[in-house]
Amino acid sequence: MSTTTATQAATGLEASMAARRTPEQLKASRALMWRDLLTSLWAPLVILGLALVPYIILIELVPPAAAWAQPLMQYLALAMLIYFVGLLVWRTALPKQRMLRHLRHEARELIGEIERIHKRVPGKISAEAFTRLAEQAMQVEAASLAGDAPLLEKETRALDALATQLLGAWRKQDLWDFFSGFAKALAIAFIIRIFIIEPYRIPSGSMLPTLEIGDQVFINKFIYGVRLPLTNYVPFQIVRPPAHGDVIVFNNPVRTEMDFIKRVVGVPGDTVELINGVVHINGVPQPRTLVKEDQVVYNKHENTAWFPEHPRLFQENLDGHVHAVLQPGPTAREEREGPYTVPPGHVFVMGDNRENSLDSRYGLGAGPGVAFVPYGHIKGKAMVIWMSLGYGGWFSQFFEGTGLRTDRLFEPVR
Structure with missing residues (x-):
C-alpha cells in the first residue's frame, strides 16, 4: 500500500474521495450539492428561519426598527411561499428530477454510513477494502454528476453490496448510531423549547x-x-x-x-x-x-x-x-x-x-x-x-x- 493510500484510509472516505477528484469534478460536485440544497423543500423554511433569528434580536433591542423590518420579513415570507410552491410544481412536472433527488439522497446516506463506521473503528478496515470502497463511491458520484438515474441506482446498489461484504459486522452496529444521532437531535430540540424559545397559541x-x-x-x-x-x-x-x-x-x-x-x-x-x-x-x-x-x-x-x-x-x-x-x-x-x-x-x-x-x-x-x-x-x-x-x-x-x-x-x- 502506498503512503498516499494509507493516509487517505486514515482520514476517511470523504477525504479519500476528495483526493481522487479532478478540479472539474470538485467544481461540479460543489455545484450539485448547492443545487440539491436549494431545491430541497426544506430550503424556503430554513431561509425564513435563519432570517427570523436576527429579526427577533433586532426588534427586541431596537423596537422602532420593526417599522421597516416587519414589511421586509413579510415580503420574504411571501417570496419563500412562492419558492416552495414552485419547487412542488417543478417536482411534479419533472419526475426524473424527483427520482434523481431520491437516488442521490440514498447514495449520500450510504456514503455517510461508511464514513461513520470508519470513524468508529479507525485502523480496522484494511487498506485494500478501503480502496475498493473509495473507488466504488467515486463511481456513484460520477453517475450522480451525470444525472443518469439508472446508472446511479446500479452503482449505489454495488456500493451497498460491497459495504455489506467488507463491513458487514460493523454495519449492524451502525443502526444504533443512527438512532442515537436521532435521539441527540430530539434532545437539542427539547433543550431549545425548554430553555430558549417556545411557541404559544x-x-x-x-x-x-x-x-x-x-x-x-x-x-x-x-x-x-x-x-x-x-x-x-x-x-x-x-x-x-x-x-x-x-x-x-x-x-x-x-x-x-x-x-x-x-x-x-x-x-x-x-x-x-x-x-x-x-x-x-x-x-x-x-x-x-x-x-x-x-x-x-x-x-x-x-x-x-x-x-x-x-x-x-x-x-x-x-x-x-x-x-x-x-x-x-x-x-x-x-x-x-x-x-x-x-x-x-x-x-x-x-x-x-x-x-x-x-x-x-x-x-x-x-x-x-x-x-x-x-x-x-x-x-x-x-x-x-x-x-x-x-x-x-x-x-x-x-x-x-x-x-x-x-x-x-x-x-x-x-
Whole structure:
C-alpha cells in the first residue's frame, strides 16, 4: 500500500474521495450539492428561519426598527411561499428530477454510513477494502454528476453490496448510531423549547387588541431566568426580572393545568389600583389617551362563531411602555378596583381587553379574590407573532371565518 493510500484510509472516505477528484469534478460536485440544497423543500423554511433569528434580536433591542423590518420579513415570507410552491410544481412536472433527488439522497446516506463506521473503528478496515470502497463511491458520484438515474441506482446498489461484504459486522452496529444521532437531535430540540424559545397559541380574546385569537407567538424562555423542567423554580436571573408592560406567558398558579398570557402591570412592592379604568401604580396615574370611540374587534368563545365587538380603544403608557387597551363603555365596570399590593417574587397581571380578562383582579379564573403570579410560574416573555390563524384572511370563507392573517405576520408583541 502506498503512503498516499494509507493516509487517505486514515482520514476517511470523504477525504479519500476528495483526493481522487479532478478540479472539474470538485467544481461540479460543489455545484450539485448547492443545487440539491436549494431545491430541497426544506430550503424556503430554513431561509425564513435563519432570517427570523436576527429579526427577533433586532426588534427586541431596537423596537422602532420593526417599522421597516416587519414589511421586509413579510415580503420574504411571501417570496419563500412562492419558492416552495414552485419547487412542488417543478417536482411534479419533472419526475426524473424527483427520482434523481431520491437516488442521490440514498447514495449520500450510504456514503455517510461508511464514513461513520470508519470513524468508529479507525485502523480496522484494511487498506485494500478501503480502496475498493473509495473507488466504488467515486463511481456513484460520477453517475450522480451525470444525472443518469439508472446508472446511479446500479452503482449505489454495488456500493451497498460491497459495504455489506467488507463491513458487514460493523454495519449492524451502525443502526444504533443512527438512532442515537436521532435521539441527540430530539434532545437539542427539547433543550431549545425548554430553555430558549417556545411557541404559544392565543386561545382567547383577553389580550385584544394586542393579541388576537389564533395568533401564534414565540416566547423568550431565558430573559427572566431558566425555569427547571417539571418545576416552578428559577435558580437565577439571566437578563432582567419582569418589568411593567411585559407580555408574559405563565403557568396559572391556581389552575395549574392551564397556561395564560397577560401583561405585567405590577412588580414586587407595587401597589396597583384602578380608578374608573385608569391604572394607578403607587398612587401615580398611568397616562391613558382615547384613540377611537368605536374600535371593531372580533372575538369568539369555544364552539361559537366569530362575533364583532365595539369597545373604546385607548393608548396606555404604563411606566413608559406604550400599548393599546380596550374598554367597552365610557366608564369602567367598576369605579375602583384594588388597591392590590404585589408581594416579593410575584407580579400582578391584567389583560389588555380590560373587562374581558380573567386576570389577577379575578383570581386568575379561579373565583373571587386577587391572585398574583410567582416568578417561578413565568414561562417567558412574548416577542413576536410568527403566524396568525384568526378572523378573516386567506381561505377564511372555507373555515367559518378563520383564515391566515398575513397582515399580522412577524408583528412584534408590544
